[in-house]
Amino acid sequence: MSAQIELGSENNNELNEHEDQYLTFVLGEEEYGVDILRVQEIRGWDTVTSIPNAPAYIKGVINLRGTIVSIVDLRERFGMDSVEYNDLTVVVVLRVKGDEKERIMGIVVDAVSEVYNFSDSGIKDAPDMGYAINMDYMKGMATIEEKMIIILNIDELMSLKDLDVVTQAVQK
Amino acid sequence: MTIDMSQFHGAFFEESFEGLQIMETELLALDVGEVDSEIINTIFRAAHSIKGGAGTFGFMNVSEYTHVMETLLDEMRDGSRPVTQEAVNALLSSTDVLKGMLEAARDEVDFDEEGAVKQRAILETILLGENAVSEQQTAESKEQTTDEVGAGWLIQFTPFTDMMLTGNDPVRLLRALDELGEMDVKIDLSALPPFSEIIPEELYVSWGITLQGGMTKAEVLDVFDWVDDACELHVEPLPQHDKSDSVTPSEPVNVKLASPGKTKSAKAAEKSKTPVKKSASSEATSIRVGIDKVDEIINLVGELVITQSMLDQAGEDLEEQAEAQGKNKNTKILLRLRDGLAQLERNTRELQEGVMRIRMLPISFVFSRMPGLVHDLSGQLNKKITLVVTGEETELDKTVMENIGDPMVHLVRNALDHGIETPDIRTAAGKPETGTITLNAFHQGGNIIIQITDDGAGINKERVLAKAIEKGVISESDNLSDSDINNLIFAPGFSTAEVVSDVSGRGVGMDVVRTSIHKLGGRVEVSSEEGKGSVFTIRLPLTLAILDGQLVTVGKESYVIPLISIVESIQIDRANINVVAGKAEVYKLRNHYIPVIRSRQVFGLPGDKKDLHGALMVVVEVGNGHAGIIVDDLQGQQQVVIKSLETNYRKVETMSGATILGNGTVALIWDVAGMVNYHQKKLKQGTSTIKLSADDADNEVA
Numbered sequence: 001m002s003a004q005i006e007l008g009s010e011n012n013n014e015l016n017e018h019e020d021q022y023l024t025f026v027l028g029e030e031e032y033g034v035d036i037l038r039v040q041e042i043r044g045w046d047t048v049t050s051i052p053n054a055p056a057y058i059k060g061v062i063n064l065r066g067t068i069v070s071i072v073d074l075r076e077r078f079g080m081d082s083v084e085y086n087d088l089t090v091v092v093v094l095r096v097k098g099d100e101k102e103r104i105m106g107i108v109v110d111a112v113s114e115v116y117n118f119s120d121s122g123i124k125d126a127p128d129m130g131y132a133i134n135m136d137y138m139k140g141m142a143t144i145e146e147k148m149i150i151i152l153n154i155d156e157l158m159s160l161k162d163l164d165v166v167t168q169a170v171q172k
Numbered sequence: 173m174t175i176d177m178s179q180f181h182g183a184f185f186e187e188s189f190e191g192l193q194i195m196e197t198e199l200l201a202l203d204v205g206e207v208d209s210e211i212i213n214t215i216f217r218a219a220h221s222i223k224g225g226a227g228t229f230g231f232m233n234v235s236e237y238t239h240v241m242e243t244l245l246d247e248m249r250d251g252s253r254p255v256t257q258e259a260v261n262a263l264l265s266s267t268d269v270l271k272g273m274l275e276a277a278r279d280e281v282d283f284d285e286e287g288a289v290k291q292r293a294i295l296e297t298i299l300l301g302e303n304a305v306s307e308q309q310t311a312e313s314k315e316q317t318t319d320e321v322g323a324g325w326l327i328q329f330t331p332f333t334d335m336m337l338t339g340n341d342p343v344r345l346l347r348a349l350d351e352l353g354e355m356d357v358k359i360d361l362s363a364l365p366p367f368s369e370i371i372p373e374e375l376y377v378s379w380g381i382t383l384q385g386g387m388t389k390a391e392v393l394d395v396f397d398w399v400d401d402a403c404e405l406h407v408e409p410l411p412q413h414d415k416s417d418s419v420t421p422s423e424p425v426n427v428k429l430a431s432p433g434k435t436k437s438a439k440a441a442e443k444s445k446t447p448v449k450k451s452a453s454s455e456a457t458s459i460r461v462g463i464d465k466v467d468e469i470i471n472l473v474g475e476l477v478i479t480q481s482m483l484d485q486a487g488e489d490l491e492e493q494a495e496a497q498g499k500n501k502n503t504k505i506l507l508r509l510r511d512g513l514a515q516l517e518r519n520t521r522e523l524q525e526g527v528m529r530i531r532m533l534p535i536s537f538v539f540s541r542m543p544g545l546v547h548d549l550s551g552q553l554n555k556k557i558t559l560v561v562t563g564e565e566t567e568l569d570k571t572v573m574e575n576i577g578d579p580m581v582h583l584v585r586n587a588l589d590h591g592i593e594t595p596d597i598r599t600a601a602g603k604p605e606t607g608t609i610t611l612n613a614f615h616q617g618g619n620i621i622i623q624i625t626d627d628g629a630g631i632n633k634e635r636v637l638a639k640a641i642e643k644g645v646i647s648e649s650d651n652l653s654d655s656d657i658n659n660l661i662f663a664p665g666f667s668t669a670e671v672v673s674d675v676s677g678r679g680v681g682m683d684v685v686r687t688s689i690h691k692l693g694g695r696v697e698v699s700s701e702e703g704k705g706s707v708f709t710i711r712l713p714l715t716l717a718i719l720d721g722q723l724v725t726v727g728k729e730s731y732v733i734p735l736i737s738i739v740e741s742i743q744i745d746r747a748n749i750n751v752v753a754g755k756a757e758v759y760k761l762r763n764h765y766i767p768v769i770r771s772r773q774v775f776g777l778p779g780d781k782k783d784l785h786g787a788l789m790v791v792v793e794v795g796n797g798h799a800g801i802i803v804d805d806l807q808g809q810q811q812v813v814i815k816s817l818e819t820n821y822r823k824v825e826t827m828s829g830a831t832i833l834g835n836g837t838v839a840l841i842w843d844v845a846g847m848v849n850y851h852q853k854k855l856k857q858g859t860s861t862i863k864l865s866a867d868d869a870d871n872e873v874a
Contacts, residue, residue: 049729049838051817051824052775053850061821061830061838066475068830068838070821103820160822 019117022142024149025092025109027075032109033116033142033151038095040104042112045089059108062091069093071106072158083110096158105158116149118142123151183460184225185278188234189271191218193540196267200543204257209249215263216245222270224398227348234273237288240295241266247299262294264544324353324384324410325392333374335402342375348395353385382410463570466530470717473520473527474813474832480520481834487513528715529567535613535622536564538577542584542611549588556595556606557588563613568620569715575692576622576712579685583624583708584609586682591628591706601703603627618720619694619736622710631700633657658698658706662686690845693719693736693828695793711736719814721831721841723807724790727777731803732812732831732841739791739798741806746785756855757784759800761791769801769851774826792844799848814841826850 022033048060048071057076061068071091075082091106123140137157142149195218198211219242226234241263247253269291276283327349331342349355358380365376383392389407396405487509494506539561550557568576592598592607599605610625636657640646645663652660664683689696694712713719713736721732722741748760749768757768768789772780781787789800812831817824817840828843 047837049830049840051821051840052777052826054824061817061840063832063836063838066471066815066832068815068817068820068832105820 017119017121019119019122022116022118022149022151023092024113024116025090026111026113027078027109028080031113031147031149032074033118033149034092034094034154036115038154040093040095043091043093043106044087045085045091045108062106064093064104064106067104069104069106071108073108075108075110077107077157094154094158097155098159103158107158116142116144118144118151126150181229181278184229185274188222188225188274191222192267192271192274193537194218196264196544197540199260199264199267200547202255202260204255204260212245212249212255216242216249219245222274228344228398231273231277233283233285233288234270234277237266237270237273237292240292240299241270244295244299256298259298262291262298264547265291266295323386324382325387325389326406326408326410327381327383327392328378328406329381329396329403330378330405331375331399331403333376335375335399336373338399338402340399340402342379345395345399346379346381349381349383349392352387352391352395353383355384356382384410461530463531466527470527470531470813473524474717476520477524477813478832478834478836480516482836484513484517485834528569528717531570531715531717532567533570533573534565534567535573535620538573538580539564539611539613541577541581545581545584546588546609549585553588554594555588555592557592558606558608560608560610561612562610564611566613566615566620567714568712569717571716572620572692572712572714575688576710579688579696579710580622580624582682582685583710584611587624587626587628587706587708591626591630593629615714616711618714620712620714622712624708624710625705627705630702630704630706631658631661631698632702636660655697655699658700661698662696692716693734695736717814718811719831719841720809721812722790722809723833723839724803725805725807726771726775726803727779730807730833730837730839732839733790733792733801733844734828734841735809737792737794737844739793741788741790742800744784744787744789744802746783749784759789761798761800764798766791766798766800767848767851769799769847771801771803771847774847774851774854792848794845794848799844801844801847812839812841 021036023036023039024031024033026032046062048062050060051058051070054060057073059071059073061070063069073082085108088111089108090112091108092112093104093106096103096105123142126135126138126141137153139151139153142151195215198215198218202208202211202215219238223235223238223242226232226238244253244259244263248255248259253259269288273283273288329342329345331340335342346355346357360378360380361376363376363378364370370376389409392407396403490509491506494500494503542561543559546557546559587609592609593601593603595605598607608627610623612623612625614621633654637646637652637660640657640660640663641648643663645660646652662682662685664681686696689710689712692712693716694710696708696710698706698708700706719732720735722735722738724731724733742761744759750758750760750765752758757770758765759768768784770780770784772778784802787802788804788806789802790806791798791800812833814829815831817827817830824840826843826846827840828846829841830838831841833839
């Protein structure tokens with residue numbers, strides 16, 4: 001599953017190229033990647049318990065072997081059209097690093113795709129050209145087999161920092 | 173071998189604070205003028221452990237300070253110094269100093285040494301002071317034992333091969349010796365086996381040490397205090413030229429430190445024999461376990477309970493199925509299944525109870541803080557007070573215990589400050605000069621009740637009422653019962669100092685006490701009779717891990733309302749509903765108006781009925797008032813295991829946590845006060861809030 005990678009021009013440490021593995025998944029037409037070391041498990045979609053007054057992209061909480069884990073719909077998080085959940089719909093359970101602690105959260109995605117190896121230099125800064133998602137949530141972009149993969153910064157994406165703003169807006 | 177010592181700091185601090193607690197308790201139990209060697213020994217041991225630990229971890233100020241205390245205690249123990257009030261007080265204040273030092277060390281902040289130096293000077297003055305017991309005699313015995321000062325010492329230090337396994341590093345000891353004076357060390361490698369036979373964790377060498385300088389033998393022996401059962405040690409004075417009178421003839425003092433206690437003077441060893449034995453047996457009966465390990469087990473057992481109830485359900489379904497198909501439901505296999513399930517249920521329940529009990533500690537951990545407080549404060553306030561403590565063996569959850577300490581301190585302080593009068597006033601009122609504060613704890617129906625009773629002045633109702641009206645907590649037209657008035661002192665914006673007495677209070681108001689107790693899922697009430705005293709009653713859940721809840725339905729979800737906040741559940745009668753300012757609804761419940769909160773509205777759910785007639789309303793207690801929350805349906809009551817929402821999500825204003833139901837799904841647990849706040853916030857955007865009715869506390873149905 002190794003991959004041919006274009007070496008980045010701005011990064012000169014080709015000598016000790018270290019490759020990380022990324023799990024990719026599909027949202028609509030786009031493919032996204034997350035550091036595989038942060039993936040705890042992948043499970044099918046199951047009903048959740050909704051949280052009152054939470055933003056729409058927080059689908060609710062589930063019982064993950066005794067732990068209460070919140071589930072985020074990534075399509076809604078990115079402001080994409082939401083789709084009906086089907087048999088392929090999966091929840092990727094991630095370990096997210098916050099300011100002081102690690103949280104376990106799940107993201108709902110259309111389907112999981114592949115595991116690829118990328119070196120740091122293979123991940124390039126994404127040009128800011130009005131993607132659906134905020135640039136802060138992107139670690140960069142990588143290309144593989146002519147495909148473009150958006151590598152996500154899940155810590156930033158799942159930080160829930162903007163939740164306060166959102167809930168305040170709801171209250172008003 | 174270098175170890176990162178900081179990883180043991182946590183345990184050291186924990187043990188040291190426990191040690192300080194023991195010292196304080198025992199010091200307070202000490203009768204002045206009487207030598208109870210058992211008690212002094214306990215104090216001594218606690219001080220000694222702190223000193224040893226502090227030395228190992230390099231908190232030199234702590235170990236030096238403790239050393240002075242230890243010297244004083246040692247003299248008290250062997251009877252060479254009387255137990256005076258002065259000395260006890262000095263030792264008590266010293267525990268406070270030590271606490272400050274340890275806290276500073278733990279939080280890695282600078283410690284203000286000034287107070288410590290002052291306190292240490294007091295201790296040292298006592299140490300230098302006149303000895304009631306024959307000075308000569310002790311001096312003599314000291315001379316012969318450990319306090320002699322020589323030109324130096326010859327030390328033969330032969331550690332047993334397994335010394336390193338006990339966590340002791342000989343290099344550390346040598347370094348400590350080096351600090352005492354000029355040291356010359358010769359290593360003896362004769363016992364070293366051939367290289368191939370060396371076991372890296374064993375020690376094969378011994379040392380011959382010549383130590384020069386004016387240290388006492390006791391100081392030398394102190395260094396080896398922690399390895400006394402792991403080495404062979406010979407200490408003899410250095411052959412010297414000029415010392416005249418008091419030197420012991422140079423017959424070697426051969427101390428084989430194989431058994432504990434022998435380092436001290438024989439006399440002390442004699443006395444400490446029994447307590448040493450006792451402490452050994454009590455050590456064996458308890459182990460120190462990280463709370464996270466216990467919580468992990470509690471979680472797993474919680475899972476087990478859910479699995480068990482699922483299996484139980486499946487078993488019943490199977491029987492019903494058999495019955496429906498007209499088969500015999502008493503077939504062998506079904507009977508076996510039923511038996512097995514019944515046993516599983518019993519064992520699971522017992523396991524759960526047992527595991528919960530691991531987290532339970534006797535409330536004496538909190539109560540034991542109080543004698544010190546009463547002692548200090550009664551001195552400051554010139555009041556005479558007896559503290560009576562009962563029910564201290566009543567157990568409650570460790571987390572609850574940790575959080576109830578501060579409110580308790582506040583209430584006791586309040587009783588001392590504002591409750592109990594000064595001796596002259598008490599005498600004038602025909603009461604005994606000495607006031608009594610009683611702490612009591614007992615279990616009642618799944619709760620723990622803590623009562624703080626004083627026989628002081630009681631609450632002055634007129635003044636409380638006047639203050640409440642002045643502060644706008646109530647209006648003049650409100651008709652309040654006596655109990656309502658008393659409980660007004662918990663309302664925010666009340667300063668007890670101004671209201672109940674003129675003595676200046678310190679710290680926070682009673683509303684903070686109430687808030688912290690509410691946070692623990694408990695509540696607090698006061699009853700009082702003027703001139704006779706007050707009783708503060710705290711009602712707390714036994715544990716924060718489980719909760720008795722009422723399951724309700726709102727929309728598609730099930731929620732849990734803590735049973736402790738529910739007063740009653742009623743079906744709404746249209747005639748009792750009133751609408752205030754076209755927006756806020758209130759319900760006339762018997763003689764009081766309570767605000768109506770529509771849970772669908774709070775949760776932003778559609779489909780709320782306009783007409784509430786026939787709807788179900790749960791009447792809850794919030795603060796010192798009541799509110800009614802409309803729910804779609806009531807389900808059963810059940811005990812649930814509380815899980816945090818914050819661990820993997822964040823705080824939800826209207827929810828206090830979540831739980832897992834028997835079918836494996838998650839149900840959120842309501843934070844009733846949060847719901848009411850949220851409702852009021854929503855209302856505020858337009859119209860003024862409706863105050864909760866200050867309902868009659870007697871109406872409660874717990």
